[in-house]
Amino acid sequence: MTTTPVPPIAKKVPTERNHHGETFIDHYEWLRQKESAEVLEHLRAENAYTEAVTAAQAPLREAIFSEIKHRTVETDLSVPARRGAWWYFSRTSEGQQYPVYCRVPVSDPSSWEPPQVEPGKPLPGEVTYFDTNAEAETHPFYSLGGLSTDREGSVLAYSEDTSGDEHYTLRFRDLTTGENLPEVIDNVHGGPILEPTGRRAYYMVADSAWRPYRLYQHTVGTSPDQDRLLLEITDEQLWTGMWLSADRLELVIYSGNSEYNETRLLDVTDPEAEPVLLIGADRRLLHAVEPLELDGERLLLITHNQHGPNNALSLTSASALTNQPAEAPLSLGRTLLLHEDTVKLDESVTVTASEILVSARINTVESVYRLSLDTVREVRDGGQGVPTSSLPGLPFEEELFTCAVTSAEYDAPVFRVVYTSWMTPPRIYDVPHDDGASPAAPILRRETPVNDVDLQDYCAVRVWAPAPDGAQIPVTVMHHRSVRPDGTNPLVVYGYGSYEVSMDPQFGIARLSLLDRGIVFAVAHVRGGGELGRAWYEAGKKLQKVNTFTDFIAATDHLVSLGWGDPERVAAMGGSAGGLLMGAVANMAPEKYRAIVAQVPFVDNLTSILDPDLPLSALEWEEWGNPIEDPEVYRYMKSYSPYENVRETEYPAIAAVTSLHDTRVLYVEPAKWVQRLREHQRGESPIVLKTEMDGGHGGASGRYEEWKDRAWDYAFLAWWLGAHVKRS
Known part of the structure; x- marks a missing residue:
């Protein structure tokens, strides 16, 4: 005789939240006490319940994991x-x-x-x-923050996270002996940068909200106590990062958010140099700076939104910027690449001694375009700028693909790109620089091998779904060639839709396991992402955020109307901010989905954004609005917050997957959400919480653990869609 598993019931401890004349009683806020033995025991009980409820899915999980493992060339390079x-x-x-x-x-x-x-x-x-x-x-968890070597290859700086909380330890290694140096620097944010001689390293430290705000200079071979503080950014809405210029002479320091930033340069050849502010945050300009050495003159390329939301590229110099009066309108010099309504110019360009490589998005597709130094000279000398769409691109024939620069050594005769599509494994090409004659064809160096699969058995197509307000939403539909849009197919719809992040074409071995079972896998490129330029992003943020959710539901409806999905066999999937999307659509249209997987879901977003002391919360105001100061933002966020809008209804089967040490979306959000969902569930489908006790925002570390996580998620969906068996 079998017994039905009983879900854990968390105790209720009323906590009041008062803002703008409204009181919200939160009974599960106590679950935020991460070090509490009671909380940890509750999470373990949730894991045990999840394991029991999904026990019948174990053979399917193992099958999908084995398929991923078999198709992946494990001994590779x-x-x-x-x-x-x-x-x-x-x-x-x-x-x-x-x-x-x-x-x-x-x-x-x-x-x-x-x-x-x-x-x-x-x-x-x-x-x-x-x-x-x-x-x-x-270590139960291990993740590298970065590896950096000097020009001669004699010193290695690296940072490592051994818990999943993204608190890194910085170490140094003498590559001539293979031995680590004695100095160790704890609580570093991200990866280090070594300047070319290897004498100095630069690293960031985060504040209590896990915002990188201090930049330090470390002299290799000395005690960290002697490290020099170069910069401290006190504005809690600015996130700071850094990179070396292409010729490795200057450190470019960026401090900003999704709407504006400031930039400084640091001469890394001078150990006593101080960062020089080029453009301050008070200018409210979203921009990126890349130094350029041209005919013996030190210039700056600035990608910016001064001329329009999709960016232009201008040419100026550091002295021209720093000598401008603070009260005067900011001049960015001469315009190289014009703003275009239909072309989104990425914030950064790649500088080489031979040409400038520009990343741009045209009709959702991101690729690499080539800007000659002769064109730069012409504009410098008084000529007119040109549109990005007029630049030569790389000769790829697929309709939907992604191409990006992966390396471009400054003086090298070639640069390297990675090319992939939904059904093309990543390819590495070396591209000879244009010498003024006919451009040489890209040289294929490698295509990622895949075992025992004919990729011609699968295809990807683009459809456009009408949104309630008339916007046309791009949707990518992937399926086995034997599948037809006849209204009988199990369908998984995936979405994200935040931070101007685009769901670009990318090959995935794991996804084939779903397609092999007759599942149609669709990616809804909803507003809030960046697929159709800056306006597409802005139409899905702040007081227009609900567009993200209604777009996803509209895409689902359109796919069903086209016959790509059986209306009784539709599932949804998304992670992080895409988990917020999952929580919102679960409340808005639970009847449309048979199952939902929400990975590290941002489902208690209002509580988090109302607390500036929580990791990253203040930085999020530029994405969602500031509900602390603005009652309209508060009410708007409250109207869609998944946790606060759980209602009495028949919810689909829902799996919330999280990690105990995630610093981006805290485990407590799905832990609380699951409790409220169960309270209001009027259907028979289970709602489960799976917590990785040793993982971070990306889950467990190691590729096999990652495959197991993906197999778990996919098996959950395939099980509820009744798609257990591979098609012959």
Whole structure:
């Protein structure tokens, strides 16, 4: 005799929240006490309940995991990339969770032909300089924040997170001996940057809200107590990051949010240099700066929204910016690339000694375009700027793809891009720089292999779904070629729709397991993302955020009307801000979905944004509005907050998946949400919470654990859609 599992019931402890004359009683806020033994026991009880409820899905999970594992070439490698006197690459081996980082000396300085690496066969002179598996061996979780080497390849700076909370430890390694240096710097944010000589490293430290706000300079070989504070950003709405200029002479320091930022430059060749402010946050300009050396003159390329929301590119100099009166309108010099309503110019460009590489999005597709230095000279000397759409792009034939620069050494004769599509595994190309003659064709260096699959068995098409207000929503539909839009198919709809993040074409081995079971997998490119330019993003944020949710529901309805999904066999999936989307549509249209997977879901968003002391909350005001100061924003957010709008209804099967140490979306949000959902569930479908007790925002670490997580999510959906069996 079997017994029906009983879900854990959290106790109720009323907590009042008072804002703008409204009181909200939260009975589950006590679950925020992460160190409480009672809270941890509750989370473990939730995991046990989830395991019991989904026990019948275990064979399906194992099947999907095995398919992912089998199709992935486990013993694999990357294409060597040249930096200084070394070729750097990585290897992965069957049975190992993490990559091993290797290098070989450059034998012919005049050649940029990468050495031919074979799986399992070391090259002459090959050295392993960082074995992630060995570093991770004694930790339940392991994630690298970054690896940085000097020009000669003699010093390595790296940061590691061993808990999942994104608090990194910075270490240094002498690559001539393989031994770590004695200095250790705790609580670093992200990865370090070594300047070319390897004498100095730069790193960020976060405040209590986990906002990177202090920039330090460390002299390698000295005590961290002597580190020099270069910059402290006190504005709680600014997030600070940094990168080296293309010629590695200056550190570009960015402090900003989704609506404006400020930029500084630091001369890394001078150990006593101070950051120089180029454009302050008071200018309310969204921009990015890249230094450019042209004909012996130090100039700046500035991508900015001064001329329109989709950005333009201008040419100026540091002195021209710093010498402007603060009260005068900001002049950004001469315009190189004009603003276009139908082309979104990405914030950053890639500078080389031969040409400028521009990333731009045209009709949802992001690719690389080439801006010649001769055109830059013409504009510098008084000529007119040109539209980005007039620039030559790279010759790829698929309709829907993604192409991005992965490396472009400043003086190299080639640059490297990665190309992928929904059904094309990532390809690495080296592209010769344009020498003024006919452009040389990209050189294919590698296509990621996939075992035992004919990718011609699958296809991806684009459809457009009408939104309630008439907007046309792009939707990508992926399916096995044997599937027809006949109204009988199980359908999974995926969405995100925040922060101007685009769901660009990207190949996924795991997704094939759903397609093989006859499931149609659709990506709804809803407003709040960046697929159709800045206006598409702005129409899905702040006081227009509900467009994100209604777009997703409209996309679902349209797919069903076209026959891509059986209305009784539709599921939804999204993570983080896409988890907010899942929570919202669960409340707004629960009858349309059979199952929902919400990964690290941002479902108690109003509570979080109302507390500026929580990680990242103040930074979020530019995305959602400030409900602390603005009663209209408060009421609007309250109208769609998933946690606060749970209602008496028949909810679908819902799985909330989270991680205990996530610093971006705290575990407490789905933990509270699940309790309220169960209270108001009037149907028979289960609502479960699965917490990774050793993971962070991305879940558990290691590729096998990642595959297991993906198999769990996909099996949950396939089970509830009745799509257990692969099609013949």
